[in-house]
Amino acid sequence: MALLSNILGFSALxxxxxxxxxxxxxxxxxxxxxxxxxxxxxxxxxGYWAYKWDLRAAELLSQKRAEIEARRQSASGTQ
Known part of the structure; x- marks a missing residue:
């Protein structure tokens, strides 16, 4: 539903x-x-492109957060 509302909102714009x-x-x-x-x-x-970009950005951010958390775990485990 968010995709449809995003497309309709941009179309209205x-x-x-x-x-x-x-x-x-x-x-x-x-x-x-x-x-x-x-x-x-x-x-x-x-609007469709912005919606897809938002999904991809959220995916990249979650991957980066997981990498940072893994580095913190390995850094605190070695000390």
């Missing part, structure tokens, strides 16, 4: 960015709906 872009240009917000879909898709993919 993409839609808001598209509305902001069209607002700055003073164009009709609902003129080109395919541009909205593209922006939402690109930002949604960014």
């Amino acid at each position: 993409g839609l808001a960015a598209r509305f902001g872009q069209l607002g700055i240009q003073k164009r009709n917000l609902f003129d080109n709906l395919s541009g909205h879909a593209i922006a939402m898709g690109v930002f949604g993919y960014g």
Whole structure:
């Protein structure tokens, strides 16, 4: 469920960015709906990538913590 909420949240951010872009240009917000879909898709993919990166970072951190704990155990065992 976290993956879906992350993708939907980033997609909403993409839609808001598209509305902001069209607002700055003073164009009709609902003129080109395919541009909205593209922006939402690109930002949604960014959300998917961010979710996967978060999982990978947590995995790397847990591995590094285990390595540090093993070094501490071996260092305290030799002294």
